[in-house]
Amino acid sequence: MAKLYFYYASMNAGKSATLLQADFNYNERGMRTMLWTAKLDDRSEMRGDGHAIESRIGLHAGAHRFSAETDLLERVQETHAVEPLSCILIDEAQFLTEEQVWQCADIADKANIPVLCYGLRTDFRGQLFPGSAVLLGIADTLVELKAVCHCGRKASMNLRVDAEGRAVSEGPQEEIGGNDRYVALCRRHFSEALGR
Ligand SMILES: [Zn+2]
Numbered sequence: 001m002a003k004l005y006f007y008y009a010s011m012n013a014g015k016s017a018t019l020l021q022a023d024f025n026y027n028e029r030g031m032r033t034m035l036w037t038a039k040l041d042d043r044s045e046m047r048g049d050g051h052a053i054e055s056r057i058g059l060h061a062g063a064h065r066f067s068a069e070t071d072l073l074e075r076v077q078e079t080h081a082v083e084p085l086s087c088i089l090i091d092e093a094q095f096l097t098e099e100q101v102w103q104c105a106d107i108a109d110k111a112n113i114p115v116l117c118y119g120l121r122t123d124f125r126g127q128l129f130p131g132s133a134v135l136l137g138i139a140d141t142l143v144e145l146k147a148v149c150h151c152g153r154k155a156s157m158n159l160r161v162d163a164e165g166r167a168v169s170e171g172p173q174e175e176i177g178g179n180d181r182y183v184a185l186c187r188r189h190f191s192e193a194l195g196r
Contacts, residue, residue: 002108006093006139008121008132010184011158013147015118017055019089022116031086034079035063036072038092053091063091066100073103077111085113093119094129095174101134108140118145123173124160124182126190149186157190159183167193 009015019035026033037052052063066072076088088107090096096104096117104115117139121132128136136142147155160168160182185193 002112002114003140004105004108004135004138005114005116005141005143006132006135007116007118007143007145008136009145010120010122010147010155011182012056012184013145013155014055014057015145016053016091017057017059018145019091019116019118020053020055020059020061022087023061023089026087032083033087033089034076034085035061036066036088036090037063038095039065039067066090066096068097068100070100071103072100073106073111076107076113080111080113088113088115090115090117091119093117093135094121094132095119096131096135098130098134101131101138105138120158122157124158124168124171125173126157127173129173147184149184149189151186151189153186153188155184155186157185157187159185159190159193167195169194 007015007018023033023035035053052061052065054060064075076085079085088104090104104117107113107115117135119132119135120129122128149155160171162168
């Protein structure tokens with residue numbers, strides 16, 4: 001019975017690296033995978049190197065890109081019918097819609113293919129992303145990946161900063177300005193930075 005997994009964390013916990021390691025493990029055994037990432041994450045596109053999924057420690061891979069309109073179940077079934085897939089890996093899973101998370105559940109339950117989702121738990125205000133909220137609700141297995149705050153505690157929060165490094169508390173949830181626009185902090189230092 002295939003499962004739906006959610007690996008969640010703050011920024012800089014190594015989500016993409018963990019995804020790419022899992023992908024490598026499948027491929028090493030000759031098993032075919034399908035990689036996805038969010039269309040709005042254009043960090044790699046801007047650099048023009050063509051790697052959709054890229055980790056800070058240098059691992060990278062190409063990937064399909066989902067938008068809110070992408071039917072993940074249909075796309076997976078089409079590919080799976082031509083050549084069987086052993087695993088679906090989804091980066092930036094916080095940007096999945098509620099319907100897409102349920103499609104991921106169907107991929108596991110009906111197509112019997114494990115789905116591994118990797119994403120941020122909360123945004124720069126400490127609020128759940130829509131995709132993460134549904135994944136936390138219905139995934140079979142939840143795994144927390146840990147980043148470290150400057151104080152040594154687990155960094156579970158994502159502080160957004162401006163060009164001068166000042167904390168930002170307003171703005172759209174989906175703005176991705178690259179890793180330098182966010183600082184992973186423990187909850188105490190996140191609250192202090194926002195003057196709560
Ligand atoms: Zn701290």
